[in-house]
Amino acid sequence: MKKTFTTIAFLLMMLPVLLYAQTIPKTMNIYEKNGTLTKIPLDRIEKITFDGPQIGYNDNVVRDGDGNIYQVVKIGHQVWLASNLRTTKYNDGTPIPNITVGAEWNKARTGAYSWYMNNADNKEVYGALYNWYAVAEDKICPKGYHVPRKEELKALVETVGYAQPGAKLKVAGTQYWKNNKPETDNSSGFSALPGGGRQLNAAFQGEGATGRWWAIDAGSADYADFLIMYDNSNAANFMAANKWLGASVRCVRD
Structure with missing residues (x-):
């Protein structure tokens, strides 16, 4: 028992x-x-490791004025959003006008945005195209981030190397960049995409071929600089452009 x-x-x-x-x-x-x-x-399974850039650096979630969520990437001493801005509101909740009519876009001297080809389906991949006036007051980025100064964009290029910065900054392959170079590998994690722009005549141009990102500095009363990259080159250059052009915005941490 x-x-x-x-x-x-x-x-x-x-x-x-x-x-x-x-x-x-x-x-x-x-x-x-x-x-x-x-x-x-x-x-x-012996062990699990992760390769690639430092995604999620010190931030679990970064949200813009619309509630869109962004990953972040650390490149050198800077922390960037890992995709183009796509908010339709400033970070104080004020709406940014969406101007679709070409004549109105040409005349605008206050902040405005549009989707490439006025097609909201381009939002998730390329983000929005903003005129410089939308970035001028620096209320467009999520709180804790800002539109980069030209010197900060220069520092980004310097960090990845002046020789072929586009190779490390652009998304690899030809799904987005039509004539991408084979050495392009996006090793920085910046994930630059060819969202094109909105030109002086308000026409959309450059999707698949160029990416343009505003600097907040005003070069003159009518001009400001943006960083531009191309599909058939791994250069990254600065260009002065009329402030009413439409270009992408990439935010950097304060």
């Missing part, structure tokens, strides 16, 4: 362990955005 009692007590003690063992996962399931599922038995 004593032996039977001891056996029952032992089984009761082991029951939680046995039940827990049944609940331990045996497989790691990896779900990709394209719907692919990869199953890896845990007993085959």
Whole structure:
């Protein structure tokens, strides 16, 4: 009887362990955005590591005035949003006018934005195109971030190297950049995309071929600088442009 009692007590003690063992996962399931599922038995995994730029540096979530969420990337001593700005509001909640009519865009001397080709489907990939007046008061970036000065954009280029900065700043492949160079690898994580721009005649131009990012500095009463990259070159140059042109915005941490 004593032996039977001891056996029952032992089984009761082991029951939680046995039940827990049944609940331990045996497989790691990896779900990709394209719907692919990869199953890896845990007993085959020695360790898990992550390669690439430092995404999520000190910030779990960065939100703009619309509530859009951005990842961030540290490049040298700077921390940048890892995608183009796509807000339709300043960070104080004030709406930014969306000007679709070309004649009105040409005349605007206050902040405005448009989507490339006036198509909101371009929002998620390329972000919005803003005239310089929208960035001038520096209320367009999420709080804690700002529109870069020209010197800050120069520092970005210097950090990745003046020889071929586009190779490290642009998204690789030809899905977005039509004639991308084979050495382009986006190793910085900046993920520059060719969102094009809105020209003096209010026409949209350059999607797939150029990316342009405003600096907040005003070069003169009518001109300001932006950084420009090309699909068929890994250069990154500065160009003075009329303030009413439409270009992308990339924010840097304060």
